[in-house]
Amino acid sequence: MKRHVLIAVTHLLGAGHLTRMAALARGLARAGHHVTLASGGMPAPLVRLDGVTLLQLPSLRSDGVDFRTLLDAEGNKASPALMQERAERLAKAVTEGRPDVVITELFPFGRRMLAAEFIRLIQAARALKPAPLLLASVRDVLVAPARAERIAEAEARLLAAYNGVLVHGDEAVLPLSASWPESDRLRPLLHYTGYVDEGADRPQAPATDALPEGDFILVSGGASAAAMPLYRATIAAAGLLPEHPFRLLIGQSVAPALFDELAMAAPANCTIERARPDFRTLLARCAASVSLAGYNTVTDLIRTRARAVLVPFEEGNETEQRQRAEHLAASGIAELVPQAALSGERLAEAIARALSRPRPQALAVALDGVERTTTIIERLCAGRSRAAAPAIVSRDENRAWAELDEALDVLARTGRRVGLWWRDDDAVQPSQALDRLLVLSARTGVPVAIAAIPSQAGHDLAVRLAAAPQASVFVHGFAHANHAPAGEKKAEFGPHRDRAEMERELRSSLAMARAIFGEKLVPVFVPPWNRCVPALAPTLAHTGYAGLSLFGDRTAPDMAGLPLVNTHLDPIDWHGSRSLAEPARLLAGLAEAIRRRAGGIADADEPIGLLTHHLVHDEAVWAFCERLLTNLRNSSAVEPVSALALFGHTPRR
CATH class of the missing domain: 3.20.20.370 (Glycoside hydrolase/deacetylase)
Known part of the structure; x- marks a missing residue:
């Protein structure tokens, strides 16, 4: 049965949240459902929305890693009028679109600064007759608040309004309880989907470079400027490893001035270019990958079995990437360089160790998250229909x-x-x-x-x-x-x-x-x-x-x-x-x-x-x-x- 699914997501720094939800939206659309993706972050040119209706809200971004300060598209502090407009547009999408399913990405586990608009969305959904299925969507690792009352608040919201939580990870590999307190009350709501492989449906055109397979070090850092410390350390490492070609893929949201800074500092064996749609093809061909430890990048690494060096993003008290990177390092498929210890020398040593290893064996990790998520949503809708x-x-x-x-x-x-x-x-x-x-x-x-x-x-x-x-x-x-x-x-x-x-x-x-x-x-x-x-x-x-x-x-x-x-x-x-x-x-x-x-x-x-x-x-x-x-x-x-x-x-x- 065809359903109308509304997904609400706001990415504030990188584009990983949007990329993951876009992959789910495309999968639902391929299964015959009508999908509206309400995006509240900055536009991301490389994110595909084949068959998906985009509702672009007035854009927000964080002030660097200060997620408590929200800026508009021009870099000004977000006004109350802008926040009100976002909330009303989300509510209107519910009242006029009458979705069968509403998915809130990360909320109520996170995005507390956007709580007012998510609550407005939930209120609009609950006012419909019949009310839509309400689901939360979270990645494999979360950052739990330091204050216990914040955790209790999130759980109370889930128990009061939500029908389930889609956990986009593999419970056998990395359960949610490793990063978030999982109470007996919360556990019945959890549905593990496996990892969402964003590139699984992407046509992979051959890379257009002339480098032989396996000769180059591929460096990537997501869409934002959060990876600038990694880029700078990589340029220093490239100078210490002149026998290896380096390819640095710079995110589309990185300012031109920063891009030029990197290009000017790069040695002869280091090519600087913007992020490309054939990233996964390059990843499969590279001698080794150097990257942050974001959800989508790690999924790409597991899929392509690339030798990896991970430098997890840890600014602003972020712990998510570090925990994911430590798990992969313990599994023997990645070298870990903590951000606090990052330098050209440390990075060069880690790259040399990665190059000395054979290509990793395939991990027993569920990577069919798009398909499983679709099946879970369809099953929950069918059960709800039978109940109603x-x-x-x-x-x-x-x-x-x-x-x-x-x-x-x-x-x-x-x-x-x-x-x-x-x-x-x-x-x-x-x-x-x-x-x-x-x-x-x-x-x-x-x-x-x-x-x-x-x-x-x-x-x-x-x-x-x-x-x-x-x-x-x-x-x-x-x-x-x-x-x-x-x-x-x-x-x-x-x-x-x-x-x-x-x-x-x-x-x-x-x-x-x-x-x-x-x-x-x-x-x-x-x-x-x-x-x-x-x-x-x-x-x-x-x-x-x-x-x-x-x-x-x-x-x-x-x-x-x-x-x-x-x-x-x-x-x-x-x-x-x-x-x-x-x-x-x-x-x-x-x-x-x-x-x-x-x-x-x-x-x-x-x-x-x-x-x-x-x-x-x-x-x-x-x-x-x-x-x-x-x-x-x-x-x-x-x-x-x-x-x-x-x-x-x-x-x-």
Whole structure:
């Protein structure tokens, strides 16, 4: 199925970020998708965009390695008006283009200075119905912020809005965790694509020079002037190695004055020229390559198996290239010269060592990143489509969704709104299912109250929930143990037990929950199986509970003075398949509940509650919940309500 993909990228120094995303864009276009590449950096003449629509934003670049200072195309400090224009043009590309997929390159892992425009883009995307798939795109190595709160901020943004992270590397070779803290919450979002080989689809014309194969040292440094120290050291090294011809390829963005400086200083065995489109052909033919350790250059080196000397760019506290270069040096396919130790002599020695080695063996590295990325995006889109609209949907279910929308529209026309709240039962410890639940809550904007079992929950669950601002905690019984006689409905706090024993457990449950969850706790009692002896309500209130939550329409807003807020829709077929209950029946009941509130028949002050059990959800249940929450959240007649707002509780300090 053809998709519209919008890729947003801004390169600030070299052109590597743009080059990589252009390669992905071309690959998606070759697969039949419509691709828009929104580029916010300076134009790069050698970057190909075959079959891709370019949206050139007002250009920005960094002030050298000072990435906190952004300059416009004329070299002036970027104005607020220019930044606003960029943000609005990105948002317009979403609202008018209605992409199926939006990819933000590097953000939110980096590009914090551009956060406002990326957030504007994300907001525009989430406002669409249906919202597009939102993916982040990162290279194999990142530069983690020194401040822990910056890492937490990036992760929070990912969990709140993103459907996945495309990691353009090989996990078996260099996992993301080597450069970025990879939490249990982040890990389910990661999709390793392999390395993006930018030149894989490039027609390789023969080089037009007269040098025999293998006789020359090829020196390259990317598009910008960041490689000037390397160029100058190479000229000095060429003077020390007069028997070897040198070819210096100078980036297109390097100023003419700097180009002339190098040409004037070069010895007779050193040719200075601008970067060429047949770079990879030259790389495959050279005796040795001298370069920085950028992503695209290293990919070219692995592909061509060229002997290599790497001088990683390390100015401005950059660590990315050094880490990549150290890995290749440890693999025995490259010589490493740290930038701090760079000199003509050190570089000449490294070149001599590289020349003494045989051509490197092929590394077992995945270089099909373009193809894998395309496959991953198509698979995620297909899965999202199945979740939003299953391939086989009954006529009754289609009618039920339509009736739900109609009931919401009727309520909206009255000017009233219905509250929506969400309770999830049986939490004990962190899990991938819990992560999925919290991501869904953050993405849909519907807070979730986690009913945790006090005697089984522990510190790990508390730590996980502490990082989820949209989640609160309820007290879910004591041990979730059934005390009902055989043949009767299950209950932990039913009429079958001694009342004094139950009261002791109620006090213990609250004390344990407070000790474990602290300020995350909203002291609301949720009895297992939603059954509780009414006579316990005064004890709950006296003990310190702020409310009670069961299942089904309430007949009064409190029970013996204790606030009561129930849930009303449970999507699981507990007495049958234990998968998704009949959707048409669920939706019909929900539509009726909304109509009753619109007509003043039901308790209009009680919000509609969704009850889930994340530990037993299968894909059918997850898909239904996501569609339902998205559908309700996008209605102007629905207002998500948090547990704190429902029970009016201020956590005890």
